Amino acid sequence: xxxxxxxxxxxxxxTSKMRSHTYxxxxxxxxxxxxxxxxxxxxxxxxxxxxxxxxxxxxEGHRTxxxxxxxxxxxxxxxxxxxxxxKAAKFVGIDALAINHDATISEDALIAEIERLNADxxxxxxxxxxxxxxxxxxxxxxxxxxxxxxxDGFHIINIGRLCTDMPAIVPATALGVxxxxxxxxxxxxxxxxxxxxxxxxVGMPIxxxxxxxxxxxxxxxxxxxxxxxxxxxxxxxxxxxxxxxxIIVTATGLPKLIKADMVKPxxxxxxxxxxxxxxxNGKSALTGxxxxxxxxxxxxxxxxxxxxxxxxxxxMLMHNTLQAAQNRVHSYKLQ
Amino acid sequence: xxxxxxxxxxxxxxTSKMRSHTYxxxxxxxxxxxxxxxxxxxxxxxxxxxxxxxxxxxxEGHRTxxxxxxxxxxxxxxxxxxxxxxKAAKFVGIDALAINHDATISEDALIAEIERLNADxxxxxxxxxxxxxxxxxxxxxxxxxxxxxxxDGFHIINIGRLCTDMPAIVPATALGVxxxxxxxxxxxxxxxxxxxxxxxxVGMPIxxxxxxxxxxxxxxxxxxxxxxxxxxxxxxxxxxxxxxxxIIVTATGLPKLIKADMVKPxxxxxxxxxxxxxxxNGKSALTGxxxxxxxxxxxxxxxxxxxxxxxxxxxMLMHNTLQAAQNRVHSYKLQ
Numbered sequence: 001x002x003x004x005x006x007x008x009x010x011x012x013x014x015t016s017k018m019r020s021h022t023y024x025x026x027x028x029x030x031x032x033x034x035x036x037x038x039x040x041x042x043x044x045x046x047x048x049x050x051x052x053x054x055x056x057x058x059x060e061g062h063r064t065x066x067x068x069x070x071x072x073x074x075x076x077x078x079x080x081x082x083x084x085x086x087k088a089a090k091f092v093g094i095d096a097l098a099i100n101h102d103a104t105i106s107e108d109a110l111i112a113e114i115e116r117l118n119a120d121x122x123x124x125x126x127x128x129x130x131x132x133x134x135x136x137x138x139x140x141x142x143x144x145x146x147x148x149x150x151x152d153g154f155h156i157i158n159i160g161r162l163c164t165d166m167p168a169i170v171p172a173t174a175l176g177v178x179x180x181x182x183x184x185x186x187x188x189x190x191x192x193x194x195x196x197x198x199x200x201x202v203g204m205p206i207x208x209x210x211x212x213x214x215x216x217x218x219x220x221x222x223x224x225x226x227x228x229x230x231x232x233x234x235x236x237x238x239x240x241x242x243x244x245x246x247i248i249v250t251a252t253g254l255p256k257l258i259k260a261d262m263v264k265p266x267x268x269x270x271x272x273x274x275x276x277x278x279x280x281n282g283k284s285a286l287t288g289x290x291x292x293x294x295x296x297x298x299x300x301x302x303x304x305x306x307x308x309x310x311x312x313x314x315x316m317l318m319h320n321t322l323q324a325a326q327n328r329v330h331s332y333k334l335q
Numbered sequence: 336x337x338x339x340x341x342x343x344x345x346x347x348x349x350t351s352k353m354r355s356h357t358y359x360x361x362x363x364x365x366x367x368x369x370x371x372x373x374x375x376x377x378x379x380x381x382x383x384x385x386x387x388x389x390x391x392x393x394x395e396g397h398r399t400x401x402x403x404x405x406x407x408x409x410x411x412x413x414x415x416x417x418x419x420x421x422k423a424a425k426f427v428g429i430d431a432l433a434i435n436h437d438a439t440i441s442e443d444a445l446i447a448e449i450e451r452l453n454a455d456x457x458x459x460x461x462x463x464x465x466x467x468x469x470x471x472x473x474x475x476x477x478x479x480x481x482x483x484x485x486x487d488g489f490h491i492i493n494i495g496r497l498c499t500d501m502p503a504i505v506p507a508t509a510l511g512v513x514x515x516x517x518x519x520x521x522x523x524x525x526x527x528x529x530x531x532x533x534x535x536x537v538g539m540p541i542x543x544x545x546x547x548x549x550x551x552x553x554x555x556x557x558x559x560x561x562x563x564x565x566x567x568x569x570x571x572x573x574x575x576x577x578x579x580x581x582i583i584v585t586a587t588g589l590p591k592l593i594k595a596d597m598v599k600p601x602x603x604x605x606x607x608x609x610x611x612x613x614x615x616n617g618k619s620a621l622t623g624x625x626x627x628x629x630x631x632x633x634x635x636x637x638x639x640x641x642x643x644x645x646x647x648x649x650x651m652l653m654h655n656t657l658q659a660a661q662n663r664v665h666s667y668k669l670q
Contacts, residue, residue, distance in 0.1 A: 139499065139501060139552075155495075156492060156495030156496055156499060156501070157491060157492060157495055158495070159494075159495040159498050159499055160490075160491030160492055160493070160494040160495025160496075160498070161491055161495075163494050163495065163498045163535070163539065163543075164474065164491055164494055164535045165535070166474060166491070189567060190567040190568065190569055192572060198546055198547065198548070200498070200499045200500070204498065207563075208498075211533055211563045211565065212533065213533070213565075217474075223565075223567045225562065225563065225564050225565070225567075225568040225572060225576070226562065226563050227560065227561070227562040227563075227576075228542075228546045228560065228561050228562075228563075229560050230546065230548075230558075230560070232524060232525040232558045232560075233525065233560040234525055237527060237560060240579065241560070241562075244575065
């Protein structure tokens with residue numbers, strides 16, 4: 001009975017477009033499964049669109065957009081991420097190259113390399129795969145990339161522009177989350193959103209876009225009421241905010257932080273976390289911040305991990321690279 | 336009886352230092368009055384400290400710090416604000432000058448003037464009093480001031496630094512709010528804060544400082560859980576967030592938006608709003624966003640309007656000007 005009431009409540013919260021399918025479980029109770037926000041398919045759709053845009057751009061007589069991805073050290077995850085980026089770039093028609101450096105490279109030498117790429121007329125986008133060795137100042141390295149080629153959007157000028165609702169190169173994960181909400185037609189205007197995690201590369205820019213005014217210059221504002229939770233938010237308060245949220249975006253790297261009883265029926269759950277966990281049989285798997293199996297029975301829409309936000313990040317990086325190439329040709333300055 | 340329970344609750348929430356005084360009203364009920372966060376006195380204290388610091392700085396052989404305040408048009412409120420700034424500067428020993436322009440000055444001419452002041456070795460701080468005529472691009476004008484002399488902290492580089500927790504020139508109102516919370520020893524770590532209003536000059540930087548990590552470079556983070564409410568937050572949701580807040584910072588310009596029944600007993604209320612209202616007798620008065628008379632019976636601490644955040648803003652602008660002068664001499668670049 002409780003589940004039927006729950007079902008009605010959920011149904012009334014969902015628009016007809018995003019209504020999920022109902023199933024009858026083995027005990028005969030009606031339950032509901034959240035709509036899966038399939039980041040992989042959506043990213044493929046975006047990459048197909050970008051492929052056409054890049055081709056059109058090159059057709060107009062411009063050279064192929066180009067991206068340089070710098071890796072420092074031999075972190076396997078970093079290599080995987082960069083490989084994925086290079087692969088996606090090739091798919092959409094962007095000329096991409098991974099540049100590998102030993103972890104022993106000095107900060108000065110790394111910055112000198114970035115400056116060479118800044119000056120190189122054949123390069124449109126530059127990124128330094130994070131993390132870099134702790135001996136280096138990550139902020140200084142991010143700020144060494146000229147804002148126009150800063151396709152990660154981590155330079156303070158891009159952050160400053162983002163935070164004042166000006167057109168900017170927006171960090172790809174934040175842009176991926178916004179794009180996903182838009183394409184799945186998740187209403188954000190006047191809704192309650194919770195962002196868990198306050199990192200400057202992920203949580204902060206997401207909170208910034210979610211709460212900002214859509215009518216401002218960037219056009220990316222989502223007009224939600226936003227609560228920023230983090231490591232010092234007491235557990236009971238995190239639960240309190242989550243239970244009231246229409247949209248939860250979590251980016252903590254804490255597996256199964258978000259449980260079903262923390263989620264309002266029908267809410268949208270965007271899981272940015274990705275953590276490698278080893279089960280009792282020694283098998284490793286990737287998991288997000290959300291207890292997907294349980295939460296998907298309560299939520300209205302949910303991203304899987306993997307296959308949710310991750311592919312969207314890579315697709316939006318390609319979007320940023322094309323944008324950088326076009327800005328360069330049009331001499332559009334981000335300063 | 337209800338009020339006695341309320342009193343106990345409030346007392347348990349307050350530290351001994353900030354416990355307010357109890358009074359017995361004419362009907363014999365025990366009630367409690369919030370501690371008044373006296374911005375005027377606090378600003379005077381800060382200005383006295385700055386006076387000593389400026390004198391010490393000049394004593395070391397440096398020239399007197401200098402501030403130039405540009406006004407465009409003849410808005411009486413702008414003139415009053417600039418007069419207060421020049422007066423405060425004189426008090427602390429800063430050489431300040433108001434520069435008046437007709438509303439008819441072109442944006443180009445205004446920017447040319449800013450560039451002259453940027454290049455002038457005798458000028459440490461420059462501000463353009465807002466609002467400027469609507470024919471001008473406010474963002475462009477704010478970004479014309481070199482970040483090192485941008486004592487209002489509105490340049491995208493200062494905003495970008497603020498939003499990445501780097502040392503920056505921080506908008507004076509946001510800095511004033513943080514300084515007030517610190518000096519009155521209002522705990523923010525892990526507490527619930529609500530910021531009402533998402534303006535880029537006030538609400539946004541306050542929300543940024545309140546939620547950020549204190550251990551980061553700027554040292555200004557307050558580690559609170561922060562909810563950003565704005566014009567599209569439904570009224571019932573605004574009430575919901577406010578009732579759960581340990582700290583409410585409101586910056587909307589909507590008189591008496593915050594009522595007593597929206598406030599948790601013992602909460603701290605920072606009222607950044609200031610609006611001129613005309614009563615039924617035609618008399619004008621300044622009022623904040625908070626129903627002060629009623630809310631001060633519930634809150635643990637509250638700023639009055641006027642005499643709260645306003646004077647703090649002016650004092651922190653003087654702080655920023657001395658900082659700019661010292662940065663210039665030490666060739667500290669904010670880029």
